[in-house]
Amino acid sequence: MSEEVREERGKGPVEAQSSQAESTMAAILAIAADAIIALDEQRRITQFNYGAEQIFGYAKDEVIGRSVNVLIPDRFHSRHDEHVASFASSGVAARRMGERREIFGLRKDGSEFPAEASITQLGETGERIFMVVVRDVTDRKRYEALLSQSNAELEARVMERTAALEEESQRREEARAALIQAQRMEAFGQLTGGIAHDFNNLLAIVLGNLELLEARVSEEEASDLIRRAVGAAQMGARLTNRLLTFARRRPLAPTLLNANDLMLGIAELLKRALGERTTLTTVLARALWQTRADPSELENAVINLAINARDAMPKGGKLLIETENVTIGTADPIAQECAAGDYIAIRVTDTGSGMSPQTLKRAFEPFFTTKEGRGTGLGLSTIYGFARQSGGHVTIESQLGHGTTVTLYLPRVDASEAAASGNSDDTVPLSENCETVLVVEDNAELCEIVLRRIEALGYVVLSAPNASAAIAMLEKEPDIALVFSDIVLGSGPSGYDLGLWVRAHKPEVKVLLTTGYASDAAGGEKIEDEFEVLHKPYSRKDLAVALHSTLNAGDG
Template sequence: MSDRYRLLVESVTDYAIYLLTPDGRVASWNPGARRFKGYDDTEIIGQSFENFYTPEDRASGLPQRALRTAEREGRFEAEGWRVRKDGTQFWAHVIIDPIFNPESRGVLGYAKITRDLTERREAELALKRSEEQFRLLVQGVTDYAIYMLDKEGRVTNWNLGAERIKGYRREEIVGRHFSIFYTPEDRANGEPAKALATAFHTGSFEKEGWRLRKDGRPFWAHVVIDPIRDDSGEIIGFAKITRDLTDRRKVQEELEKSQQALLQAQKIEAIGQLTGGIAHDFNNLLTAVVGSLELVSRQISDPRQASLIENAMSGAKRGVLLTQRMLAFARKQELALQAVPLDALITSLKDLLQRSIGPLVRIETDFPASLPPARADQNQLETALLNLVLNARDAMPDGGVVRMAGRCETVASSNSHGLAAGDYLRISISDSGTGMDAGTLDRAIEPFFTTKGVGKGTGLGLSMVHGMAEQSGGRLAISSLEGRGTTVEIWLPAARQADSAEAHRLPMPSEPAEKPAERLKVLAVDDDALVLMNTVALLEDLGHEVVEASSAKEALALLSNGERFDLLITDHAMPEITGAQLIAAVSTSWPALPIILATGYAELPRDIPSSVARLSKPFWQADLEKVLAAVTASRIQDAA
């Protein structure tokens, strides 16, 4: 039997198995001992087993204590550093069992088993170092909240990032359920449980949404939840990573707003260009219609036919108003910019405004007399205010109060309004009516967009006011909440000292002028045959001789051939040579020839001489008569 045990021990190479004498000397030595301690049998048998201990352990008496413990307790077991023959150290697991004499119970010696656990210890230490580094890494991260949840969703640890982002200290949050970070609405909808269920069943949960800090403030979070499994694959908890993306979301929202504003501005600009072109062509058509109706009306004696003509004339007048609003939106109307004292303007308008909106709505005004004048076209501003007050009345079908106020504002060079730096007058018109939702508010200034019923509005009121404000160098601002009313603000530049009209028009007599005593020979130029025919007919009806030219080139040829004229009346928008270019050529070669520019365009070259009279299309015969009288009077004055 002893031979079998000997053979068993001799075959073991992974363990050092040997005997010690009662005083600790080596009595036997197996191959395992030789393999990782380095001693041959002849070198170590008879030597003290203290040779395997470090100098520090020998000095502290550890070898002898180990033997005494084994004798006293029947066993000694420990781990520690041991020394090989070559002086290198290894981490050993040691068991020492006493061998007793069965008769005397005295110690015959000790059985000692040693196992080299250096590799395992290094692996454990490496793992420990890795875990510590990971712990320090997680704890050191401040831009991310990284923490763990148990299976029920309670917080089990907490890093600095979580404390910074969510506001809770570790001792305040560990052990509490993570649903505390969710909004009341999300908690009511069961979002926390859904998140854990998704991570449990699909292996991950990822989402962005509003979360709450300790102080109740919301923040926009990106959340990832992953399940944590043990060695057997069972889920024992969840790892949760949260990032605060509030600043990025704000930037994204601002970018989206800017993009929307740009798209809206581009859309409005495109609509404005289209509207301006249509309005100009419509002006030409109305010029022919208005003039023809006016001439025909004088030749009709039948009351029924006269009534039909009058009806057609009323329609034409409405068309003129429509084109004016379209041109206002397109910022192509002709403005006579001047200093307009707002307190005096509102005082003179208040009765008219009150009569226009009826007894159910009261107007309150607040325009201090100390306000500086605004730089605006008074007629256009009056029309704009009337439009806005009527809109306010329509928003309050059961009656209410319209509040009109004026304030002076100073705009810095960098501002969000898109205005040039300087002083402005802010005119506000507020109501407490139905208000507008966000979609309606976004489209409020689009031409032809209206919330009123069919036939109850053109959809050009606000767009006209917008165009007038922009063309005057100001802006239109609208704020509204559904069910909370609307406030519309017109911002206009404060008038400069000695501000004057910029339209370069000759002053017109306030009363219709008499026909010029002399019969004028007029050169009429227009590329539109309908308009040219109308202009010729109106002039001839006033008793003048008219020569037609369908282009500027044809007009210059007539003048160059020596034909004499008393007056030139020309359109501006013509092919090849424009009216402005024709005026420049005539002013150089025939400077004494009076000129009238008849056009529907507000945007004209700045170098048109101030002596050139302006006649806006469409025009009535009375308008033509006034400008002829003014030009004739000016010519007589110059001759004198």
């Protein structure tokens, strides 16, 4: 029997139980992963288990008897002393881990680590002992930081993706709105073209009848009434051309013009359109030079500027339209934008809200507009393009709160060209050899008027209601010299198709097409590249010149 066993058997029951408890406590202290530290009343370390050695990096012998402050960063010493003193006098037996704020421990190597601690106090034989359990939470804090960072990154990605989806949704909505607008404009253009065609057919009937009637009337009063009716019909034709220009269905057609005459006509139109709160004044230069430009485009430009001015004066104001002869020298600032020389200037000035410097810089940019939801941003850019295409320029002067002046410069036509234009030949060419003309028109009333007008010019006339009937007639009538066909011929082949057939099967026969709309059938530009086209409504002279020039032109 060993000495230890004999000694254990020699102890009494209480001594044996106490010894067993100490052994159990020693085993717990040895295997605990947390730091378990015992302190006396002076806060000196009396016990330091294996877990504490692993956490703090001290060997047990290095800290026994030393102040617990050796395990605490300097900046926490006073706070820790206050905490222990408060705990000792509180009468509380223990505080569990996590019941106090986060603390930090100090390792032997000087590094700090986050920790949680629990504390209890024991009072045996009158001496107070504090037992502290410290847990290193470095890994947990690291994981929490990583989780927080991951959550933040995930949230940022979600926000970024949400923003991207919102941006994409906005882009799609804008694209959808742009597509709808484009479709509306295309539909409007098609509608305008259809109206123009039908309206010009009616005007052709009216003008044709008035022309035939005028030749039979000798009374001055009746002739005057006819001339007025012709003027009204021609005004309707100009209105149709404005509609086509607005819908961008008509190419530029520059002519020699006096801008003063044009401005007077525009002023009458604007006085009704601008309303009573806008006062319109025109100051037109005497002996204004002539220029060459598309009158419809010039009218549209000035009307557009006037409408912009009205919108800039919601409470009313003054609008001034001026014309002036201007000579631009090489030293003038505007000479950098256009060639030096003589120009006519058309100024539109308002007393409206004006433009900021930032807006003024972008005024001519396509699609830039300050009229959110109401403007296309194409008005000023279209005017700029028209001016440049006409050999001129346009400028804007504006100040916020002090109105805007837009000046359109168009080049002067030299005197020799103006004189030549003024002495143009008014002769109406007639048929030279009684040529046979086949008129192809599906509108019976219009066809009758056209036949009578062409016959009055000395031609022999035949008629067909559609392309198929015209082809049948061409195959049996060898004397037909020219086919004069409307482009739109109901539901069958078009006049353009008929022209292609004639070119392929009867190349000796000339083709002259007519229409009230430049973009009928295969497309206006393509048609006018291949055949002569006479636009409705036309005058007697226009018809005579077109027939004569087509018959005397080369093949094709």
